Every structure is written in C-alpha cells, then in structure tokens.
Amino acid sequence: MNYRRLGKSGVKVGEIGFGNWLTQGEGGVSADVARACVRRAFELGVNFFDTADIYRRGLAEEVFGRELKAFRRQDLVLATKLFRPMSDNINDRGLSRKHILTAIDESLRRLGTDYVDLYQIHRWDYHTSIEETAEALHDVVKSGKARYIGASSMHAWQFAKALHVAERHGWTRFASMQNHYNLIYREEEREMLPLCAEEGIAVIPWSPLARGFLAGNRTRQNWGETLRAKTDDYGQRLYYQERDFDVVERVREVAKRKAVEPIQIALAWLLSKPAVTAPIVGVSKPGQLASLLGAFEVSLDAEEVRLVEECYRPHVPQEYR
DSSP states (O other): OOEEEOTTSSOEEESSEEEOOTTSSTTOOOHHHHHHHHHHHHHTTOOEEEOOTTGGGGHHHHHHHHHHTTSOGGGOEEEEEEOSOOSSOTTSSTTOHHHHHHHHHHHHHHHTSSOEEEEEEOSOOTTSOHHHHHHHHHHHHHTTSEEEEEEESOOHHHHHHHHHHHHHHTOOOEEEEEOBOSSSOOGGGTTHHHHHHHHTOEEOOBOTTTTTGGGSOOOTTTSOSSHHHHHOHHHHHHSOOHHHHHHHHHHHHHHHHHTSOHHHHHHHHHHTSTTBOOOEEOOSSTTHHHHHHGGGGOOOOHHHHHHHHTTOOOOOOOOOO
16 A cells, blocks of 8 residues: 555545445445455555445444444544535534534544544535634634544635635645546546645545446446446436447556556556545445555556547536535
8 A cells, every 4th residue: 555645734545545435325235344345445554434424324434433443543544524414404414613513523423433534524515604614624623523624526616715714714724625536527627636736635536436437347238237337326427428438448448458457547547646645435345445456556658548538528517516
C-alpha cells in the first residue's frame, strides 16, 4: 500500500479507501460479509475507511463500529458523512447547526468511537446558509469530535464559496472533496478538479469503477449477467450509453496488452490524476480486494492514457441534491 497526504493536512491515507455502503439497498451484501471485507482491507494495508449515516439508516456505521474495535483506533482514518434524512423529523436532515451537532453524536455512538478523522457534508444544503454550516462544523472540530472536515458532490462554485467563508472567518478549512469521477464520468475535470488542485484539496472519488461498469463485464445487448448489472437502476441512469461501452472496450484492450485486469487500469488512471488522493472502493467479497490493490503495480504511459481517454464524450453534468 502506498500512502498520500489528505490534501494539505498532515494525515496520510492509503491510495485506496474502503467504502462501507454495501449493506444499503436491495441486493446489498450481509453485515457478516461487510465485516469480513473490512478485516481483509485492513490486513492488506488499507487505513482509510469511509461510510455515512444514511447507509441503511445507520447500519453501515454500526457494522464498521463493531468490526473496527478489533484494531487500534490510532491506526485508522475513519470518515463518515451527514445530510440525508435520518427519520421523518423535519430537523433530522440537512446541514443546520441543530442537525450537525446532533448527527455527529449519533454517528459517534453508532461507530463506537470518541471522534471521526474526517466528517463530511454529503451534499450542499440549499436551505441553510453556508455560514451556519461552516461554523457548526468548526465547532465539531474544536470539540474534538472530528479531526478534519470534508465535502462531497456539489458545484465547484459552491465549494469555492465554502472555502472562502471558512477562510474569511478563521474556521476549519475543508480538507477533502468526495466527488463522482471515473473514466466514464469525467465532467469534474471542467471545474472541480482544477479548483481542488489549486487549493490543495484531497480528491477522494466515489464510484471510481462506475458501479462495476469498468470491470468490463457489461454488454451492449443485455447489460450483463450479474444481479447488480440487471437491477442497478441508478447505475443504468448514470452510465450504459453507447459511448460508455466504447471507453470500456479501450480499457479492456489496454488491460489485455499489459496482462492485468480492467479495474486495475481504471484505478491506475485515476491515481495518476492531479489532486486525486484515494478513490473510495467497495467490494462484495473479501477476495476482490487483492485485485483492486493490484492497481498500485500498474503504470500507464502517455499512449495508453490517450487510448483510454479518447473515446470519452461529455455527459450531461449531474445535479446533486
């Protein structure tokens, strides 16, 4: 495992982060399998673990919390997120001061820890001023309940505003951006990635393998044989355009030439990009982790980068709410 600084901070995280969203939604893996994946990830050198309160309404945090007790807390970089509704209560959502101060305590209780290393806002809150949100996050850090703060998918102008507000008031600065970025969806290259590179923000992309699309086992005819390929409505809205299959074919071509797996090419490409620190990956079986970590041994030359990039055609930028 190789390690990189989380933006301008002094903390170092493995070049691949492990995301525990696997117990959410239909078709998700069991809590027992998720625990086995966590254990295997740690054994392979992963120290960066990411989850969110909304994943199965707290279950993912509980699974993490129970399993991570087997390790020394100081050996882990533990991240979680807030924003989504956690109940029918009108105030049990969003980024108000009221919700932030309640949500962090609830997450810590489920995780069984006194603090998280990275506390992230899952989305932009259009109903709460960024000043209220930023000050509350600063207070969470000053209370010792979080070491750093981060953000997730939003417009670049919104993130720039958040950075400006924190700097103007002397509040805790955002250290990371967890956004949607992979070989199939590269719209973040327009504004968000240059902003993060300029400001020293760690980019920790979600869905780096395009929900399994970049594994190369999807087909144009029936979209694939796996349960996820057939039932993943969200993934089918994000990807599965004709041009997306063109990109995957190039990834397979380069992978065959280098005698590696397509997912290793996709991750190696991401890790070569400015500001990218640690793509957040998820697995459904412990044995899949070794294949993902094989990306560290892959390097792409300029011609190979050109081959996997040139088929890309712009997507409609996603609206994250």
